[in-house]
Amino acid sequence: MALAPERPRIYEGSRIPSPIPTVLEAPQYLRDTDDILTVNFGPNHPSTHGVLRLVVDLVRAVIGYLHTGFEKSMEQKSWWKAITYPARVDYVSFQYNELVFVLAIEKLLEIEVPPRATWMRMLLCELNRIHSHLVWLGTAGLELGAISMFWYCFRERDRILDLFEMVGGTRMHTRYFQAGGLAEDVPPGFWDECAKFVEIMPKAIDDYEALVDRSEIWLERTKGLGLLSREDAIALGQSGPVLRASGVQWDLRRAEPYLAYDQVDFRVPVYHGGDVYDRYRVRMEEMRESVRIIDQALRRMPDGPWIADDRKVVLPPREELHTSMESLIHHFKIVTEGYRVPEGEVYVAVESARGELGCYAVSDGGPRPWRVKFRAPSFVALEATATAVTDALVADMIAVLGSLDTVMGECDR
Amino acid sequence: MKEAHGETTLVVDPARLVEAALHLRDEVGFDFLSDISATDYLGWGGKGVSGYIGTPGGRDLNRPSTSGLQKLPDPKPKRFSVSYHLLAIRSDPARVRLQVWVDDGEPVPSVVSVWPTADWHEREAYDLMGIAVDGHPNLTRILMDDDWEGHPLRKDYPIGGEPVRFSGDE
Numbered sequence: 096m097a098l099a100p101e102r103p104r105i106y107e108g109s110r111i112p113s114p115i116p117t118v119l120e121a122p123q124y125l126r127d128t129d130d131i132l133t134v135n136f137g138p139n140h141p142s143t144h145g146v147l148r149l150v151v152d153l154v155r156a157v158i159g160y161l162h163t164g165f166e167k168s169m170e171q172k173s174w175w176k177a178i179t180y181p182a183r184v185d186y187v188s189f190q191y192n193e194l195v196f197v198l199a200i201e202k203l204l205e206i207e208v209p210p211r212a213t214w215m216r217m218l219l220c221e222l223n224r225i226h227s228h229l230v231w232l233g234t235a236g237l238e239l240g241a242i243s244m245f246w247y248c249f250r251e252r253d254r255i256l257d258l259f260e261m262v263g264g265t266r267m268h269t270r271y272f273q274a275g276g277l278a279e280d281v282p283p284g285f286w287d288e289c290a291k292f293v294e295i296m297p298k299a300i301d302d303y304e305a306l307v308d309r310s311e312i313w314l315e316r317t318k319g320l321g322l323l324s325r326e327d328a329i330a331l332g333q334s335g336p337v338l339r340a341s342g343v344q345w346d347l348r349r350a351e352p353y354l355a356y357d358q359v360d361f362r363v364p365v366y367h368g369g370d371v372y373d374r375y376r377v378r379m380e381e382m383r384e385s386v387r388i389i390d391q392a393l394r395r396m397p398d399g400p401w402i403a404d405d406r407k408v409v410l411p412p413r414e415e416l417h418t419s420m421e422s423l424i425h426h427f428k429i430v431t432e433g434y435r436v437p438e439g440e441v442y443v444a445v446e447s448a449r450g451e452l453g454c455y456a457v458s459d460g461g462p463r464p465w466r467v468k469f470r471a472p473s474f475v476a477l478e479a480t481a482t483a484v485t486d487a488l489v490a491d492m493i494a495v496l497g498s499l500d501t502v503m504g505e506c507d508r
Numbered sequence: 509m510k511e512a513h514g515e516t517t518l519v520v521d522p523a524r525l526v527e528a529a530l531h532l533r534d535e536v537g538f539d540f541l542s543d544i545s546a547t548d549y550l551g552w553g554g555k556g557v558s559g560y561i562g563t564p565g566g567r568d569l570n571r572p573s574t575s576g577l578q579k580l581p582d583p584k585p586k587r588f589s590v591s592y593h594l595l596a597i598r599s600d601p602a603r604v605r606l607q608v609w610v611d612d613g614e615p616v617p618s619v620v621s622v623w624p625t626a627d628w629h630e631r632e633a634y635d636l637m638g639i640a641v642d643g644h645p646n647l648t649r650i651l652m653d654d655d656w657e658g659h660p661l662r663k664d665y666p667i668g669g670e671p672v673r674f675s676g677d678e
């Protein structure tokens with residue numbers, strides 16, 4: 096591509112500093128001169144994706160500004176009530192966090208989920224992946240000066256939020272997934288609207304690519320920057336688009352299929368440059384693949400119940416409460432005391448928009464989680480910052496940080 | 509070694525953790541550390557800690573005609589567990605949970621030399637759960653303030669928030 100500047104290629108082997116940041120110091124000879132300028136980024140800076148503070152003299156990443164103690168709070172709530180929390184952990188790909196926690200409960204309960212719920216979960220998660228990538232593309236573009244990207248991306252993002260609103264009643268943090276299935280059946284109007292979205296989305300992605308892919312500024316600021324070799328990406332626990340941009344063919348949807356991913360046809364895009372541009376390419380292609388998955392889910396959505404028929408775990412249908420004493424008791428027990436989850440510990444991982452999102456849940460057999468821990472891909476991605484910004488300029492650091500796609504809510508939890 | 513819910517848990521002695529980690533990475537191919545989760549089992553099986561109302565010999569709540577009593581969970585060997593969730597990135601992927609048990613203040617050797625990504629995870633375990641990690645290159649708090657007291661995710665850490673000083677209190 097003639098427009099792209101000459102930049103270093105992806106390196107071989109490893110260059111991870113130890114210890115990993117909070118201290119990636121400038122070399123001593125530089126610090127001895129007076130040429131070091133300390134620049135304070137954040138905690139409130141438009142490009143910090145929330146509240147991250149970088150002290151750049153040096154690169155010192157100070158995280159924890161958004162630590163809200165989700166994991167501690169969830170221990171105080173019943174399993175049923177705790178489902179509300181995960182969506183707020185990563186507020187951009189909320190549906191995945193809900194999914195991973197619900198899957199963990201279901202694994203402990205060993206409860207069977209009806210196929211309609213499984214397919215609908217997959218559909219909503221892929222919608223959420225597009226949503227998350229759009230927010231990333233919009234804000235990452237904004238940080239690099241591509242302001243119009245933001246408006247175009249948020250136009251389609253709004254359509255996705257409209258779809259979520261139709262299904263769950265709220266635009267974000269839907270709490271639509273329940274242990275055992277879905278909270279409600281899908282409203283009939285949803286299918287048409289979603290099909291319309293599937294129709295316009297590929298065209299919209301073409302538009303985004305037309306906006307930036309031949310833009311010299313965009314290429315100048317993304318190519319050959321923020322390099323992560325294959326070895327370093329694995330050693331640093333990177334996952335999702337960052338890992339795939341470093342040439343590792345790895346997607347949990349393909350490697351360890353959950354939901355119905357083994358029944359749909361999709362491609363896993365892999366790039367080998369390991370730079371900001373390749374991470375952007377991976378996300379663009381993932382959006383196209385997500386549209387394909389949604390399209391298949393729409394065509395093949397099974398009929399039938401949307402939630403398991405297990406009155407010990409699942410709320411009884413609303414209309415039964417007026418006529419059935421048992422239903423009333425079950426409803427009362429689940430809402431007040433919560434259902435009991437058998438003793439045990441599980442680790443469930445799903446491929447969220449940011450990578451491997453894990454949930455480690457421990458139950459003592461009671462109605463509340465003993466321990467919930469999220470494996471937050473943002474936390475791990477920030478860990479790679481120090482390696483990826485080696486030798487970079489301060490202005491490039493924003494591009495690199497943006498390309499790792501971190502959400503501070505999830506990082507700090 | 510335990511199998512439950514389709515997951516394998518390997519419990520090792522803390523002193524031999526690094527040895528086990530190296531073996532799993534080099535011989536078995538677990539090149540990817542997903543996560544390190546520390547759990548506090550203080551009060552495990554006790555009344556009220558997790559909304560618990562059981563007795564040791566209790567019955568299964570979910571069986572018909574029981575009166576809400578339930579079996580107590582199995583006792584745990586020590587207060588804290590630290591679980592290392594490992595993944596093998598290859599065509600036949602595999603996961604395993606490597607687990608060590610320690611009491612308060614007992615050190616866990618660092619696995620940063622085996623998986624560099626453990627750096628921040630171990631700092632988080634130290635910060636939020638107070639796990640003493642031995643041989644870590646930079647064991648400082650990561651999410652809480654540097655001068656924070658206590659380890660918030662421990663079971664004996666009070667919930668109820670931190671004291672907030674209002675300007676009128678001066």
